[in-house]
Amino acid sequence: MIHLIADVHTHTIASGHAYGTIREMAQAAAEKHLQILGLTEHAPGIPGTVDPFYYMNLTVIPRILYGVHILHGCEINVLNGGTLSLEQRFIDKLDYCIAGIHGLCYRDEGPEGNTRNIASCMRHPKVKFISHPDDDHTPLDYEMLVRAAKETGTALEVNNSSLTKPEHRMNCFENYRHMLDLCRQLQVPVMVSSDAHDPSAVGYFDLALELLDSVSFPEELVLNADADRLKSFLLS
Numbered sequence: 001m002i003h004l005i006a007d008v009h010t011h012t013i014a015s016g017h018a019y020g021t022i023r024e025m026a027q028a029a030a031e032k033h034l035q036i037l038g039l040t041e042h043a044p045g046i047p048g049t050v051d052p053f054y055y056m057n058l059t060v061i062p063r064i065l066y067g068v069h070i071l072h073g074c075e076i077n078v079l080n081g082g083t084l085s086l087e088q089r090f091i092d093k094l095d096y097c098i099a100g101i102h103g104l105c106y107r108d109e110g111p112e113g114n115t116r117n118i119a120s121c122m123r124h125p126k127v128k129f130i131s132h133p134d135d136d137h138t139p140l141d142y143e144m145l146v147r148a149a150k151e152t153g154t155a156l157e158v159n160n161s162s163l164t165k166p167e168h169r170m171n172c173f174e175n176y177r178h179m180l181d182l183c184r185q186l187q188v189p190v191m192v193s194s195d196a197h198d199p200s201a202v203g204y205f206d207l208a209l210e211l212l213d214s215v216s217f218p219e220e221l222v223l224n225a226d227a228d229r230l231k232s233f234l235l236s
Helices: 022-031 052-060 110-122 142-152 160-164 172-186 206-214 227-235
Strands: 006-010 036-042 068-079 097-100 127-130 155-159 190-193
Touching (some): 006 068, 006 190, 006 227, 022 036, 036 227, 068 110, 142 155, 142 172, 155 172, 160 172, 160 190, 190 206
Parallel strands (some): 006 036, 036 068, 127 155, 155 190
16 A cells, blocks of 8 residues: 555644644644644635734744644645635745635536636646545546646645545545546546644545555655655745
8 A cells, every 4th residue: 555654635623623732733733643744724715814924923833743744735725717715926926836625615617617617726836736526516527637737737635534424425436437437548646645634634645545456556656755856846
């Protein structure tokens, strides 16, 4: 089974519906023997999340906590019209961004429209991967999605949290199998993430790794299986 060295989609108490501090999350990452932890608070559009001013002061946080390299990101909402829910002046303060659809601030436009909106956000140079592209409540055209990822150099996430709640993420297992088959064909990389909202979930990738193993997905296309490959991709 693939060994992962980083978890770069996580949320602290600052996101409003998560339950660990930065240091609690970092300590959990160290206990899981991770080398890199990415903190990606929700952008405006999610109730209770941080004011964007939060991103202006990230330099006060040590880059190494408990021996773990800390990266600063944001999970930004894909909005109808294909725009991002965070202003550029705040994006400039981040190491990288994730973009994803969240039903709290998005209206379903069908597979083609939803995918077109995601693809538009992929063109932003700081958007490095797309979060949880797996839920048929906002269905996607996976052929179109993977082609757009290839064209823009964007990765697609395999979200372990989604796989723990298939009753809420409609057809997520089937959608991921389809997406991974297309990613293999077009050599599009993926990011495996916990989407942890509590320290207990940091570095928990079990279901995602089982899924990758079941479809014989190549390790060289898993970005967070190698520290150098991951840093080069996220920080370039």
